[in-house]
Amino acid sequence: xxxxxxxxxxxxxxxxxxxxxxxxxxxxxxxxxxxxxxxxxxxxxxxxxxxxxxxxxxxxxxxxxxxxxxxxxxxxxxxxxxxxxxxxxxxxxxxxxxxxxxxxxxxxxxxxxxxxxxxxxxxxxxxxxxxxxxxxxxxxxxxxxxxxxxxxxxxxxxxxxxxxxxxxxxxxxxxxxxxxxxxxxxxxxxxxxxxxxxxxxxxxxxxxxxxxxxxxxxxxxxxxxxxxxxxxxxxxxxxxxxxxxxxxxxxxxxxxxxxxxxxxxxxxxxxxxxxxxxxxxxxxxxxxxxxxxxxxxxxxxxxxxxxxxxxxxxxxxxxxxxxxxxxxxxxxxxxxxxxxxxxxxxxxxxxxxxxxxxxxxxxxxxxxxxxxxxxxxxxxxxxxxxxxxxxxxxxxxxxxxxxxxxxxxxxxxxxxxxxxxxxxxxxxxxxxxxxxxxxxxxxxxxxxxxxxxxxxxxxxxxxxxxxxxxxxxxxxxxxxxxxxxxxxxxxxxxxxxxxxxxxxxxxxxxxxxxxxxxxxxxxxxxxxxxxxxxxx
Amino acid sequence: xxxxxxxxxxxxxxxxxxxxxxxxxxxxxxxxxxxxxxxxxxxxxxxxxxxxxxxxxxxxxxxxxxxxxxxxxxxxxxxxxxxxxxxxxxxxxxxxxxxxxxxxxxxxxxxxxxxxxxxxxxxxxxxxxxxxxxxxxxxxxxxxxxxxxxxxxxxxxxxxxxxxxxxxxxxxxxxxxxxxxxxxxxxxxxxxxxxxxxxxxxxxxxxxxxxxxxxxxxxxxxxxxxxxxxxxxxxxxxxxxxxxxxxxxxxxxxxxxxxxxxxxxxxxxxxxxxxxxxxxxxxxxxxxxxxxxxxxxxxxxxxxxx
Numbered sequence: 001x002x003x004x005x006x007x008x009x010x011x012x013x014x015x016x017x018x019x020x021x022x023x024x025x026x027x028x029x030x031x032x033x034x035x036x037x038x039x040x041x042x043x044x045x046x047x048x049x050x051x052x053x054x055x056x057x058x059x060x061x062x063x064x065x066x067x068x069x070x071x072x073x074x075x076x077x078x079x080x081x082x083x084x085x086x087x088x089x090x091x092x093x094x095x096x097x098x099x100x101x102x103x104x105x106x107x108x109x110x111x112x113x114x115x116x117x118x119x120x121x122x123x124x125x126x127x128x129x130x131x132x133x134x135x136x137x138x139x140x141x142x143x144x145x146x147x148x149x150x151x152x153x154x155x156x157x158x159x160x161x162x163x164x165x166x167x168x169x170x171x172x173x174x175x176x177x178x179x180x181x182x183x184x185x186x187x188x189x190x191x192x193x194x195x196x197x198x199x200x201x202x203x204x205x206x207x208x209x210x211x212x213x214x215x216x217x218x219x220x221x222x223x224x225x226x227x228x229x230x231x232x233x234x235x236x237x238x239x240x241x242x243x244x245x246x247x248x249x250x251x252x253x254x255x256x257x258x259x260x261x262x263x264x265x266x267x268x269x270x271x272x273x274x275x276x277x278x279x280x281x282x283x284x285x286x287x288x289x290x291x292x293x294x295x296x297x298x299x300x301x302x303x304x305x306x307x308x309x310x311x312x313x314x315x316x317x318x319x320x321x322x323x324x325x326x327x328x329x330x331x332x333x334x335x336x337x338x339x340x341x342x343x344x345x346x347x348x349x350x351x352x353x354x355x356x357x358x359x360x361x362x363x364x365x366x367x368x369x370x371x372x373x374x375x376x377x378x379x380x381x382x383x384x385x386x387x388x389x390x391x392x393x394x395x396x397x398x399x400x401x402x403x404x405x406x407x408x409x410x411x412x413x414x415x416x417x418x419x420x421x422x423x424x425x426x427x428x429x430x431x432x433x434x435x436x437x438x439x440x441x442x443x444x445x446x447x448x449x450x451x452x453x454x455x456x457x458x459x460x461x462x463x464x465x466x467x468x469x470x471x472x473x474x475x476x477x478x479x480x481x482x483x484x485x486x487x488x489x490x491x492x493x494x495x496x497x498x499x500x501x502x503x504x505x506x507x508x509x510x511x512x513x514x515x516x517x518x519x520x521x522x523x524x525x526x527x528x529x530x531x532x533x534x535x536x
Numbered sequence: 537x538x539x540x541x542x543x544x545x546x547x548x549x550x551x552x553x554x555x556x557x558x559x560x561x562x563x564x565x566x567x568x569x570x571x572x573x574x575x576x577x578x579x580x581x582x583x584x585x586x587x588x589x590x591x592x593x594x595x596x597x598x599x600x601x602x603x604x605x606x607x608x609x610x611x612x613x614x615x616x617x618x619x620x621x622x623x624x625x626x627x628x629x630x631x632x633x634x635x636x637x638x639x640x641x642x643x644x645x646x647x648x649x650x651x652x653x654x655x656x657x658x659x660x661x662x663x664x665x666x667x668x669x670x671x672x673x674x675x676x677x678x679x680x681x682x683x684x685x686x687x688x689x690x691x692x693x694x695x696x697x698x699x700x701x702x703x704x705x706x707x708x709x710x711x712x713x714x715x716x717x718x719x720x721x722x723x724x725x726x727x728x729x730x731x732x733x734x735x736x737x738x739x740x741x742x743x744x745x746x747x748x749x750x751x752x753x754x755x756x757x758x759x760x761x762x763x764x765x766x767x768x769x770x771x772x773x774x775x776x777x778x779x780x781x782x783x784x785x786x787x788x789x790x791x792x793x794x795x796x797x798x799x800x801x802x803x804x805x806x807x808x809x810x811x812x813x814x815x816x817x818x819x820x821x822x823x824x825x826x827x828x829x830x831x832x833x834x835x836x837x838x839x840x841x842x
Contacts, residue, residue, distance in 0.1 A: 039700070039789075047618050047799065131573065132582055186619075205628055206799070207702065207791045240700050240789040244684050249700050249789075252691045386802075419567025419804035426571075457571075 030226075030518060030533040035234035038527075039246045041260025042239035043390070047205050051189035052174035053125050053135040058282075058438055061171040062259070063209055063237055065526050068174025068194035071099060071118065072165060073221035074283075074440050074523045078337045080165045083221040084113060084175060084195070094160035094478055101151045105219050107177035108199035115153040119145040120178040122155060131186075137447065138167040140475065160476040162483060163443035166337075170440060171526065195219070197230040197530040209237040217530075225520050226531030235529050250275065250511050256534065257512035257519060259527065262392070263324040269511050278510040282525030283336050285444045286328040287393065287436040289501040294428050294461040297379075302358050304498035307381075308348065309355035310407040316399045317504045320392050328502035330491050331445060338442040338484040340491035347495060355407040364408065372408035381411040384430035386421035393434060396503060422457040435459045436506065440524055442487040446471040449494065462499045543828050547821040554817040555810065559603065562806050563596050569616050569804040590616055592806075603810070612814070613807035617800070622811040625796065630815060632702045632791040636711055636784065637777045637819075643716025644723055644773060649766065651720070652727025657754070659732060667724070675721025679780050683714040683787045702790040711788040715780050719773055726769050730762040737761070764835055771827035775820045 042048075042059040049055040052064045071085040085099040105113035125135045126142045140161035146154045157164070167173060180193035192200045197220070198211035217229045238255060240246040246258045247265045261269065261277065269275045291298040291307060298304055317327040329347060332339035359372055359379070367373035371380075381404070383397055394413065401411040411432070416424065424430050437444055446453040448460040450471045470486045477483040494500040508525040519532040570587040587593040591602065606613055612622035655667040674682070690710060691699035701707045734740060735758060743753045782794030793812050800808035 130582075131586065189618075204791060205625075206795055207789070238700060238789060242787045242789070245687060245699055245787055245789060248684075248687045248692045252695050252699060254691070254698050254700060417565075417567070417804070418802040419569065419572055420565065422571065423567040 028517065028535070030231045030531075031536055032231045032533065033233045034534040035236060036232050036257070036516065036529065036532055036534060037236045037238060037255045038529075039240040039249045039255040039258030040237045041241070041243070041246060041258070042206075042237075043241050048203055048209060048239075049189045050192035050200070050203070050209070051133075051186065052172055052176065052194075053121075053133045054186070054189060056134045056172065059239075061438070062526050064171040064174050065196070065522065066198040066211055066235060066529050067192050067196045067200060068171065068176065069105075069196050069219065070170070070174055071168045073223075074166060074169040075223065076523050078335070078440075078523070080169055081221060081223065083169075084219065085168075088165075090478075094162075094476075095157045097155045097157075097164065098148070099153050099155070101153065102219055103151050105195050106216060107180070107195045108193045108214060109177050109180055111177055111179045113175065113195055114150045115147040116150075117175060117178050118153045118155075119147055120181060121173075121175050124176075124181065125173065135170075135172040138163075138170060138172055140164060140167075160478065162475060162477060163441040166441040170524070198232075198235050201234075207239055211235040211237075220530060224530065225518065225528075230530050231518070231533035232529065247511065250513060253513055253515075256516050257510055259508065259510045261509040261511045263320075263322040265511070266324045266509055267322055274514050276512050276514065276516070278512065278519065278521055279507045280521040280525050281333055281335050282438055282506045282508045283440050283523070284333045284506055284525070285331055285435075285437040285439055285448070286333050286502045286505055287391065287434055288328075288331055289432060289434045289503060290448075290460045291498065291501075292428060292431055292433075292461055293463075293499060295431065297362075297364075297374075298431060300362070301497055303362060306355040306358040306362075306407065307404065307409065308498050308501055309351045309358070310404040310409065311400060311501070312350040312403055313501075313503060316396050316403070320395045320399060321504065325507050326505045328505045329495070331494055331500050331502050332442055332487070332491060333505050336440065336442060338487035340488045340495075343488055344491065344495055350403075352407055359408060366408055370405070370408055371410045379409050381409050381431045382414045383411055384414050384416065384421055384424050384433040386416055386418045388415070391506065397434075425457045425459055428461065433459045434503070438524065442483075442490075443471075443475055445487065445490055445494075446475065449490070449499070460500065462494070464493065464497070464499070467493055467499075539832070540829065543825055547825050550821050551814070551817050555607070555814055556600075558810060558813045559600055560596075562804070562809060563599070565804070567804050568592070569806060572803050573616050607814075612811040615800075615808045616805045617803050617808070622807045625808060626793065626811050626815055629791050629793045629796045633778070633781050633785070633793040634819075635702075635708060636715065636781055636790065636792065637774060639708055639712040640715035640719065640777050640780075641770070641774055643712050644719040644777070645770070647717065647720035648723025649727050652724040652766075653731055653754075653759070655724065656728045656731035656735065668728075671721040671724045674717045677718060678783075679714055679718045680783050680787060682718060683710070683784060686710050686714055687788075700789040702788075702792070707788075707790075711784050711790060714788075715777055715784050718780065719777060723766065723769060723773065727762065727766050730765050731758060734758045734761045760834065764831065767827055767830055767834065771824040774823045778816055778820065 040059055040062065049060055050063065050067065052068050055061065069084050071083060072080045073083045075081045084105060085101055088097055088099045090097055101115060101118065107113060122139060122142065122145050125133055125139055140163065141158040143156040143158045146156065148154055174194055176188060177193040180191065181188055184191045190203065197214055197217045199214045201210040201212050203209045212234050213230045213232060215229050220227050240249055240258065243260060243262045247261060249255045250258045266277055270277050291304050293299055313327055317325065329344040330340040334341040364372040364374045364379055367378065371378050373379065385394065389395060397413060404411060425433065437447065448454055448458055449462040450468055451463050467490055470490045474483055474486040477486060508521060510519065510521065510527060512519060515535045517533050517535055520528045522528050569592055570583050570590055573586050573590065591599060614620065615622055615625055651667045651671065655664045658664045687699045687710065690697045697709050698707050699710060740753060740757055743757055781792055782798060785792035785794045793815065797809065797812040800812065
């Protein structure tokens with residue numbers, strides 16, 4: 001007889017079972033109290049911006065989830081569920097959303113969450129005066145909010161914008177106390193006040209952020225692993241920018257947990273029973289390489305093909321990430337709604353000979369040191385970069401550099417401070433660059449590939465009438481299946497025309513000591529400390 | 537007195553030169569700070585408004601004159617990125633860097649001077665060779681790599697010392713050892729050579745010949761004379777330690793001016809870069825001024841000539 005266990009084995013274990021799930025035995029009773037210290041992969045920044053509306057920087061957003069709640073929550077099946085909003089109705093013209101709100105929620109400063117708070121927050125995000133906030137793009141064609149009753153608001157749009165609900169689940173649209181906003185203005189970034197499971201205590205710029213339990217917290221979203229106030233008494237984030245130090249801090253138990261664990265340590269920590277590794281795909285526009293399609297010779301699709309045919313990304317990702325992270329085929333990471341990962345898997349193969357033929361036919365002939373030349377110009381590829389070896393990206397580029405040298409490309413890395421880098425992207429003064437962007441909705445593609453939907457410093461320079469139309473339709477389309485088809489089309493064409501070369505799927509990783517229990521990663525791929533506790 | 541005044545004037549000139557040079561370099565560097573401050577979704581209009589707000593729309597000379605005028609009143613301006621006064625941002629970070637630099641120079645000095653003397657006295661012996669090889673190891677090692685090794689040994693394996701943070705003295709030990717040991721190698725060689733030179737001098741031979749105890753010769757005659765070139769090196773060393781702090785602060789997740797500077801360069805936060813460089817150059821010039829002045833204490837000849 002085939003038991004369930006056998007069946008699972010036969011099916012190739014479709015579930016990923018946490019490595020230590022069995023060793024823990026029956027669920028232990030959570031122990032309240034204590035301080036959890038978390039080593040944050042926060043990069044060498046000297047200023048923390050704890051204003052959810054004003055930071056798209058992922059490490060800061062990992063802190064936001066503990067301080068701020070959102071109107072809705074993203075569920076594991078990628079649908080949107082209630083949180084501070086208990087229900088909503090979308091008008092037939094799909095240009096207004098009416099939300100019913102919880103009435104039992106208070107902010108950390110004691111003021112009540114209500115319809116007016118929603119209005120103040122959304123109006124702020126959309127503000128037309130002063131410096132625009134980074135979250136502005138998340139609310140699309142926002143027109144205004146009407147307070148219909150203390151527990152009812154209507155959000156109006158100038159045209160339908162389907163990504164809105166998923167956007168509202170993002171940390172970037174976390175709800176701030178209006179009283180605190182009135183008091184601090186943009187200095188809220190150093191005085192964060194939300195309604196989340198932890199409240200702000202103090203921060204040392206660039207070094208640490210101290211939070212403490214919000215004893216009144218009783219509004220975790222349905223389906224959360226834990227309800228009621230957090231178990232932990234205190235939660236401290238320490239910014240440890242250097243990866244080897246971060247891992248050492250976990251190994252020596254100076255921190256209870258840390259994120260951004262490099263592949264070599266993921267492998268060794270997994271095999272050590274004193275530690276645990278949590279991994280989850282970050283909902284992300286995968287790290288993708290973009291050839292500057294506005295500049296010769298990259299404006300020629302066949303040259304772009306020749307470049308890609310010279311790449312062996314399977315090998316690059318396997319060697320650099322030691323098998324800890326999958327190679328990406330589609331621009332959108334596999335779990336995002338409308339990712340074309342399945343459709344695009346195996347859609348192209350490296351073919352060095354074909355690459356050489358194309359280049360020969362296009363008049364690029366091998367010259368000195370095997371580098372191809374045409375009309376006295378060498379086939380150089382300048383890779384513009386500003387983030388250094390974050391997530392081992394420069395290691396990947398170095399690997400690729402050797403691969404494409406075999407067909408006669410000469411790649412060099414042009415590392416620049418952020419300001420110069422962005423100037424170069426704006427001026428189109430680069431051949432190749434790469435980027436990723438966390439996002440829960442496929443509309444993130446329009447931030448790169450829609451000419452009037454992206455910033456001048458965008459790394460992608462796609463300008464394709466069909467893709468633009470699909471992206472615009474995707475923003476308005478209400479039918480789930482039709483919408484999925486639109487984005488799958490976009491991704492297909494981007495890959496087919498080599499306007500995007502997805503590289504790897506980022507798994508967000510946390511290593512913890514065996515003392516840490518109940519720490520989870522939410523659907524977006526951000527850490528949740530609400531249900532975490534420390535074993536005695 | 538004239539000597540001191542002369543030195544002070546020279547020091548002021550150096551600081552002024554540095555500030556001007558950095559200002560010009562930042563001005564010429566590509567990238568518009570207003571675009572970075574404005575963020576991803578900014579319109580041309582809001583960028584123009586921010587440019588006006590920051591004052592970066594004015595010509596180079598106007599900005600430079602304004603900066604100097606502010607500087608004369610001790611006003612370093614506002615950070616472009618956070619809109620806080622630059623002095624506030626600097627003072628939040630500076631004490632940590634000062635502590636690191638000072639204690640690292642103590643490590644460098646103690647290790648460098650002591651081992652240098654021991655090596656010189658045992659010239660050619662196995663102790664000399666051992667010291668020289670170990671020191672060569674430290675000198676040739678990037679502080680980054682040495683830091684990782686120290687963390688692995690003292691923090692992960694032995695679990696004696698914390699690897700991260702700034703605040704307590706325990707947290708300072710590994711970073712100061714890392715920075716100090718890398719610097720101590722050169723100091724050791726300098727001390728060794730300079731002691732050896734003095735050991736061969738006529739007056740040392742004379743002192744020994746008249747039966748003065750070995751130890752007394754070493755401390756009263758040899759060290760005092762050997763110290764002068766070492767003190768010079770120390771001035772340069774503090775500068776090196778200040779710049780080395782950038783790497784070490786990041787590695788050990790410490791607060792500090794180095795990290796602030798890297799961050800500010802990334803977003804082209806000109807007032808903060810200016811402020812950090814100003815502070816570093818003043819510290820550097822001040823240390824070297826002290827070094828110059830200390831010559832006259834160690835060596836009366838300088839006083840006489842000055």
